[in-house]
Amino acid sequence: MTRVFLVRHGQTDWNREGRLQGSTDIPLNDTGRAQARAAASSLWPALEGEPVVVSSLLGRAVETARIIVGDRPASMHQDARLGERRYGPWEGLDAHERATRFPDDHAAWKAGYEPDFDGYETHAEVAARTTAAVEEWVARTPGDLVLVAHGSSGRMLLLAMLGLPLEGRTLGSLHNAAWSRLVPSAAGGWSLESHNVGAPAVEVAS
DSSP states (O other): OOOEEEEEOOOBHHHHHTOOOTTSOOOBOHHHHHHHHHHHHHHGGGOOSSOEEEEOSSHHHHHHHHHHHTTSSOEEEEOGGGSOOOBGGGTTOOHHHHHHHSHHHHHHHHTTOOOOSTTBOOHHHHHHHHHHHHHHHHHHOSSOEEEEEOHHHHHHHHHHHHTOOSSSOOSOOOOTTOEEEEEEOTTSSEEEEEEEETOOSSOOOO
8 A cells, every 4th residue: 555755845044034935946954954854753663664755856855855765775766746836926035025016916825825927836737747746656656655845836735635625725834844644545535644744843934
């Protein structure tokens, strides 16, 4: 039986500053590396056998995956479809800057709905590419599958796998270096068995 473990990357400087990263390739900071080491301590006891580990192509996810695996037995891969949502002109902006420059779109986003401008990747688009990746990796993986992804793309993936609405923030985002576990449901589909395991006390931006 394949179990899916979804891990968010560790903290970056933009996370700490509350800036949206999206497709911008921002590296982990020292706190993020420490978080990834802590994630390994909580994640590995929950894993069985030799897991397959698949990360986004973005450096913060790749480094998190490498730290988590370390010298432990695991098959490591990368998949661009697990990358973070593209935010277009919002990338690099903090909440105050978004609210000032895009007040209506920022208000919609805070409520869990969609902003409307060029370069923004919609909930449906993110959910489609991430679930396609998971379906392929699950088909190839008989045991535990560990996905190292991002806050927003990870939340869309969880919602889609659980059959929940993509809008309205019905499920909280993973915190930096926290993880969730999904298992096959007896009725078909997936069941969320654990969420935000190892989450730090302070939430940071996607």
